[in-house]
Amino acid sequence: MTTNAEQGAKRIRWAESYMPVLRALRAELTAEQPFAGKTIGICLHIEPKTAVMCGVLRAAGAALALTGSPGTTQDDVVASLRETGTVVYGSRSDRVADHDGNIRSVLSHRPHLLLDNGASLVQTLLNSSEPHNVTGGTEETTTGANLLREEMKGKIHFPVIVINDSPLKVIMENEHGVGPTVVAAFLSTTNLMVPGRRFAVFGYGSVGRGIARYLHALHARVTVVEPDPIRALEAALDGLQMASCDAALANNQVLITATGRANAITAERFGLISDGAILANAGHYSWEIDLTALRDAAQRSDRVNASTEVFTMRDGKRISLLAGGEMLNLAAGGGNPVETMDLGLALQVLSLRLIAQRARELPPGPQPVPMEINRQVARAMLEALSR
Numbered sequence: 001m002t003t004n005a006e007q008g009a010k011r012i013r014w015a016e017s018y019m020p021v022l023r024a025l026r027a028e029l030t031a032e033q034p035f036a037g038k039t040i041g042i043c044l045h046i047e048p049k050t051a052v053m054c055g056v057l058r059a060a061g062a063a064l065a066l067t068g069s070p071g072t073t074q075d076d077v078v079a080s081l082r083e084t085g086t087v088v089y090g091s092r093s094d095r096v097a098d099h100d101g102n103i104r105s106v107l108s109h110r111p112h113l114l115l116d117n118g119a120s121l122v123q124t125l126l127n128s129s130e131p132h133n134v135t136g137g138t139e140e141t142t143t144g145a146n147l148l149r150e151e152m153k154g155k156i157h158f159p160v161i162v163i164n165d166s167p168l169k170v171i172m173e174n175e176h177g178v179g180p181t182v183v184a185a186f187l188s189t190t191n192l193m194v195p196g197r198r199f200a201v202f203g204y205g206s207v208g209r210g211i212a213r214y215l216h217a218l219h220a221r222v223t224v225v226e227p228d229p230i231r232a233l234e235a236a237l238d239g240l241q242m243a244s245c246d247a248a249l250a251n252n253q254v255l256i257t258a259t260g261r262a263n264a265i266t267a268e269r270f271g272l273i274s275d276g277a278i279l280a281n282a283g284h285y286s287w288e289i290d291l292t293a294l295r296d297a298a299q300r301s302d303r304v305n306a307s308t309e310v311f312t313m314r315d316g317k318r319i320s321l322l323a324g325g326e327m328l329n330l331a332a333g334g335g336n337p338v339e340t341m342d343l344g345l346a347l348q349v350l351s352l353r354l355i356a357q358r359a360r361e362l363p364p365g366p367q368p369v370p371m372e373i374n375r376q377v378a379r380a381m382l383e384a385l386s387r
């Protein structure tokens with residue numbers, strides 16, 4: 001019988017076979033050993049593709065302490081990583097309270113570098129009075145970058161390279177990775193049809209744009225809610241309907257949030273949502289929909305499959321929630337396509353190498369991926385695509 005760890009290892013090897021950019025980096029950095037003597041504290045979704053990157057970092061000399069995000073950790077991958085000597089905290093069943101403890105456990109390893117997701121590690125580090133060894137790090141998401149730039153502005157005394165600001169990641173992963181995988185997760189979770197169905201997408205950043213464009217390409221009727229007039233104009237020019245939040249809630253059958261902000265759909269608006277509507281989120285945190293209020297307002301809730309819960313409201317109306325409001329493509333699907341993650345994770349590895357080698361020369365606080373790293377990864381990906 002195959003053990004959990006063996007199953008995880010098989011899936012990691014399979015993903016790696018489609019990740020040529022990371023494979024090439026592994027060979028280069030094994031010789032170079034840029035992370036020798038360094039511990040990297042990591043918070044990132046734990047699945048086969050991120051495990052491939054962990055293998056590259058370890059081969060490049062790093063010791064790793066790792067945790068995932070609530071709802072997306074894959075237990076067979078955790079088992080396999082543990083067998084290869086990576087310290088991993090967390091499991092599939094983790095909720096937000098467990099996540100906080102896991103983050104503190106990762107930081108207890110006194111890492112020199114942080115690879116963060118949603119600013120979880122940096123925020124906990126800042127709130128702690130313990131001395132630390134961190135010289136710099138990276139941040140994967142827009143949500144984390146927003147927190148670094150707003151709530152933690154001026155408080156971070158080491159450089160943090162924001163991977164999601166890379167034009168490469170925006171094009172390849174957010175738009176062409178998240179878009180189709182959110183649509184695929186919707187199809188497999190609900191078994192419903194997309195053509196002709198009325199979808200509202202909240203937010204027309206690269207993630208919302210990808211979801212809306214792929215839905216539109218499959219002949220859905222797509223409405224966009226976007227407060228920024230420039231992005232709203234772009235959506236209109238892409239041939240999509242524009243609406244206010246209230247009109248979109250009232251007139252659509254599927255409501256998908258991708259704003260990167262809390263409370264895009266708030267409690268006082270639940271009354272507008274039509275009977276049978278389906279709610280889903282693609283943004284980093286489930287806070288985009290006020291889920292506590294949804295649970296409070298419901299008379300009962302029934303789970304119809306692993307990723308679908310139906311709430312019956314006091315007026316008899318039924319509202320379904322997919323994947324508990326966690327990122328639909330990760331929590332109810334396979335996550336972003338392997339090739340898009342090859343690119344994003346290569347940006348991570350090269351940015352961490354830069355921090356390991358030259359943190360003191362970089363300004364403190366959030367900053368973009370340097371253009372030379374973007375170009376290097378773009379060239380490697382182009383080469384891989386043309387093979």
Ligand SMILES: NC(=O)c1ccc[n+]([C@@H]2O[C@H](COP(=O)([O-])OP(=O)(O)OC[C@H]3O[C@@H](n4cnc5c(N)ncnc54)[C@H](O)[C@@H]3O)[C@@H](O)[C@H]2O)c1
Nearest residue numbers: 141142143203204205206207228259260264282283284327
């Ligand atoms: N699911 C995934 O695999 C995945 C991958 C990458 C990023 N993300 C997450 O997706 C989210 C969006 O990322 P992005 O890069 O597109 O962000 P972005 O900031 O570029 O775009 C978000 C858009 O939402 C709009 N917005 C803000 N509040 C709104 C509201 N209340 N209603 C409607 N629109 C609103 C903003 O004006 C902006 O145009 C982030 O949380 C990011 O971390 C998810």
